[in-house]
Amino acid sequence: QVTLKESGPVLVKPTETLTLTCTVSGFSLTNARMGVSWIRQPPGKALEWLANIFSNDEKSYSTSLKSRLTISKDTSKSQVVLTMTNMDPMDTATYYCARIRTFSSNWFDSWGQGTLVTVSS
């Protein structure tokens, strides 16, 4: 059974750095046909993709947030970590990690439950 679980702070202050961890089970981060993404959703708003990482350590970032994001993985711990610097109240959102399946194209076939992060002083 594939599961992804997000963890991290529920409250951060403006200008602080957010660090979120996605712990996966049921698949390996070394699998060549899989990757992990971070996706967020502000309250009442649409999904917004943030970043990808694949087994070969290939990474990609949202164009608008690239300067603030870093994605990495620890295959031994089955974890993918996202850091976002200089947090702002506008970054308040539920943050999801999702597994990417890749075969001719990519799709998000499994999602975590999400973790709500509030940015406030």
Place this chain on the structure above:
Amino acid sequence: SYEVTQPPSLSVSPGQTASITCSGTKLSEKFVCWYQQMPGQSPILVIYQDDKRPSGIPERFSASNSGNTATLTISGTQAVDEADYYCQAWDRTNRTITAIAIFGGGTKLTVL
């Protein structure tokens, strides 16, 4: 940057067919996915690679992608289908070695 556009809302009666559109320039040249999100829940994949249904997704869900428009069709819509639906595509530009994911703004489907 590439964008895909969805209507914000759609209402259908139970048993009717719901068609949710997703528009983008030459969208047919990209693979499109569709996700269903119930209130307070994580999204789930209902369509991938334009028209493929994951196991466990009812046959009443189908999709197509042609020209500038992808369409998710729910035949015989049921009350349990009331949710937000998001289309998603991947974009690769000259500046990005790897693809980036693009989500539509979502369509709230109401079954009444």
